[in-house]
Amino acid sequence: MITTIKSELRKTIRRPALQVGSGLVGAVVVLVYGVLWYQATHPASAERPVALASLYPENFVSNVLGAGYPLGAALMIVLGALIAGSEYSWGTMKTLFTQGPGRLTVWAGRVVVFMTWTVFMTIVLFAVGAACSVAVAYFEGHAISWPAIVDIAKGMGAIWLIFAANGAVGLALGVLFRQSAAALGVGIVYLLGVEIIVVRFVDALNNGAYKWIGDLFVGQNASALLQSFIPHSTGPISAEQAVIVLGSYLAGMLIIAGALQRQRDVA
Amino acid sequence: MENTTIVETHGLTKRYGSGVLAVDSVDMSVRRGEVYGFLGPNGAGKTTTLRMLVGLIRPTSGTASVAGHAPGAPTGLAHIGSLIESPGFYPYLSGRENLKVVAELAGVPLRRAEEVLDIVELASRAGRKFGTYSTGMKQRLGVAAALLKDPDLLILDEPTNGLDPQGMAEMRKLIRDIGQGERTVLISSHLLGEVEQICDRVGVISNGRLVRQSTVQELVGEEGVLVRAQPVAQAEEVLVRAYGRESVSRQDGAIVLKAKPETSVEVNRALMAVGVGVSELRPFERSLEEVFFQLTGEKQGA
Numbered sequence: 001m002i003t004t005i006k007s008e009l010r011k012t013i014r015r016p017a018l019q020v021g022s023g024l025v026g027a028v029v030v031l032v033y034g035v036l037w038y039q040a041t042h043p044a045s046a047e048r049p050v051a052l053a054s055l056y057p058e059n060f061v062s063n064v065l066g067a068g069y070p071l072g073a074a075l076m077i078v079l080g081a082l083i084a085g086s087e088y089s090w091g092t093m094k095t096l097f098t099q100g101p102g103r104l105t106v107w108a109g110r111v112v113v114f115m116t117w118t119v120f121m122t123i124v125l126f127a128v129g130a131a132c133s134v135a136v137a138y139f140e141g142h143a144i145s146w147p148a149i150v151d152i153a154k155g156m157g158a159i160w161l162i163f164a165a166n167g168a169v170g171l172a173l174g175v176l177f178r179q180s181a182a183a184l185g186v187g188i189v190y191l192l193g194v195e196i197i198v199v200r201f202v203d204a205l206n207n208g209a210y211k212w213i214g215d216l217f218v219g220q221n222a223s224a225l226l227q228s229f230i231p232h233s234t235g236p237i238s239a240e241q242a243v244i245v246l247g248s249y250l251a252g253m254l255i256i257a258g259a260l261q262r263q264r265d266v267a
Numbered sequence: 268m269e270n271t272t273i274v275e276t277h278g279l280t281k282r283y284g285s286g287v288l289a290v291d292s293v294d295m296s297v298r299r300g301e302v303y304g305f306l307g308p309n310g311a312g313k314t315t316t317l318r319m320l321v322g323l324i325r326p327t328s329g330t331a332s333v334a335g336h337a338p339g340a341p342t343g344l345a346h347i348g349s350l351i352e353s354p355g356f357y358p359y360l361s362g363r364e365n366l367k368v369v370a371e372l373a374g375v376p377l378r379r380a381e382e383v384l385d386i387v388e389l390a391s392r393a394g395r396k397f398g399t400y401s402t403g404m405k406q407r408l409g410v411a412a413a414l415l416k417d418p419d420l421l422i423l424d425e426p427t428n429g430l431d432p433q434g435m436a437e438m439r440k441l442i443r444d445i446g447q448g449e450r451t452v453l454i455s456s457h458l459l460g461e462v463e464q465i466c467d468r469v470g471v472i473s474n475g476r477l478v479r480q481s482t483v484q485e486l487v488g489e490e491g492v493l494v495r496a497q498p499v500a501q502a503e504e505v506l507v508r509a510y511g512r513e514s515v516s517r518q519d520g521a522i523v524l525k526a527k528p529e530t531s532v533e534v535n536r537a538l539m540a541v542g543v544g545v546s547e548l549r550p551f552e553r554s555l556e557e558v559f560f561q562l563t564g565e566k567q568g569a
Binding site for chain 2: 098
């Protein structure tokens with residue numbers, strides 16, 4: 001298993017898509033902070049007023065969460081689909097499966113490395129967000145004070161779970177379609193369109209009698225989890241339920257993809 | 268040890284969901300230490316059979332033993348190196364890095380990557396990205412990856428595919444070198460000349476069925492002498508009297524005599540003695556190509 005992880009790490013770490021993805025996540029945070037800062041200091045430019053205080057380090061967690069979803073989740077689906085799907089497109093699946101380690105071992109190695117990378121992305125997101133908030137405080141002459149460690153940890157845990165669940169969806173789609181292009185397309189269309197339409201439709205059925213089905217979708221639970229960080233906000237889905245549903249997506253998608261990879265012929 | 272089999276299949280069959288019978292009850296046997304040619308036209312079932320041997324696809328029925336294990340078993344794969352169809356590597360990594368990825372997965376020391384790069388003569392270009400490689404370089408890297416484990420059995424599926432004549436010659440030489448000594452090489456090809464030049468034994472597959480398995484020599488038949496003479500009937504009569512009916516046959520207006528090529532002198536003398544004019548007298552050997560087309564039912568030059 002260790003050799004499988006090392007092998008997976010060697011190729012993943014050099015993969016341009018992941019390097020670009022990491023840079024993109026950081027750039028998005030910088031962009032979000034830049035726009036909010038501009039709006040806070042130029043009130044006429046914003047539709048809704050942005051309080052400068054919301055950009056200071058003590059509030060950086062909620063800003064980072066806003067930057068991480070849905071764009072970060074979409075990025076995770078894309079990268080998951082690329083990681084799993086391109087192994088088929090490049091014909092590397094047969095190379096991997098004929099070296100010795102079993103198919104599930106190869107899959108487990110991939111999952112471990114990909115999930116480690118989602119942790120890294122989470123750290124990048126928070127580190128850049130914290131740096132941006134310090135920059136705002138510095139230029140505005142505001143004293144630097146941080147949120148409680150437990151709040152930062154909760155925020156990081158939440159965004160990691162969202163990244164991991166969406167990444168798992170991307171991985172599963174890559175395995176299912178045995179190529180990256182279709183997996184990537186389906187994943188993005190689902191996240192940005194299909195889920196919203198389906199949830200609205202289900203919610204409207206029979207005066208909301210089937211709303212509970214809509215509450216099981218990955219995007220709904222990701223939104224609910226992030227909403228729980230806003231003080232005094234209440235929604236139809238509790239943070240606890242969101243964690244359970246997202247965790248189930250993460251585990252379920254990885255198990256289904258692993259089973260497909262184990263069972264199917266490699267043509 | 269020499270004659271023990273390293274690959275053995277019994278009734279190996281692959282039928283796809285669409286009903287296509289890709290491989291039909293193949294009973295195949297490859298002996299340790301030999302270079303075995305798996306010969307057949309495109310679409311005959313060669314690649315499907317090889318994929319089953321390395322565990323990439325599961326047979327519908329039948330059994331196979333490869334290096335003493337079930338196909339795809341990790342313990343068996345540890346002794347097998349393979350290049351199935353086209354080489355599959357990461358285009359953004361260099362040739363060397365690709366080999367290290369494979370070496371790590373196979374549990375082989377990373378220094379082995381340098382050794383196999385030397386064997387396939389790719390060391391000087393190993394720093395270039397795989398995506399920029401020519402077809403010949405890709406094939407060489409594929410062979411290098413197959414050699415990483417220093418395998419007892421090397422399975423190469425159409426390794427000269429897409430190569431120019433010089434590349435093909437170099438690959439044939441490489442395979443011959445690799446096949447020296449104890450290692451077994453199972454090579455599939457639709458190129459008859461290639462198999463004839465490299466292989467000790469041959470299995471011919473057609474429409475999913477293994478139609479013949481033997482040495483190249485057995486396959487092309489016994490030695491003989493081809494005689495063109497006039498009058499041909501009289502010549503045949505003389506030869507039948509001298510060598511027996513079973514040794515003489517007609518082919519395209521000529522007479523084929525089953526005999527050693529050195530017999531030519533005697534044959535010439537016997538025919539001249541009775542006044543038969545001899546216009547052609549030469550050693551006769553059926554080419555593998557003729558046998559192949561006969562076995563597979565394909566039309567020559569079609």
